[in-house]
Amino acid sequence: MSKISRVNKQSLSGRVSGSTASNSKPVTAPSGITGTDRLELSDQARSLSLLEDEAEQFPVIDMVRVEALREAIKSGNMPVNRELLAKKIQQFENFLEDIE
Numbered sequence: 001m002s003k004i005s006r007v008n009k010q011s012l013s014g015r016v017s018g019s020t021a022s023n024s025k026p027v028t029a030p031s032g033i034t035g036t037d038r039l040e041l042s043d044q045a046r047s048l049s050l051l052e053d054e055a056e057q058f059p060v061i062d063m064v065r066v067e068a069l070r071e072a073i074k075s076g077n078m079p080v081n082r083e084l085l086a087k088k089i090q091q092f093e094n095f096l097e098d099i100e
Contacts, residue, residue, distance in 0.1 A: 041049075072078040 069078065
């Protein structure tokens, strides 16, 4: 999950151009302070938010490819390069050791 995803988009979108979200409570400024706070999202930020929403709808795993590989394995039509497989497993194990 990206850092952007962690932002409560609903609370931000409800405050664009000075309006307040329906579930937010107004904040009273200390006495003697006047004015309003505003949050304005740039067109670029709005576009990024829309793109992120669209990207979240795509599966992380290509299930079509997974199923094709599964069928190839079942039917015995999946050639396996054992040396390459062993090398990749070792690389993964090394990676896991490095992040611990």
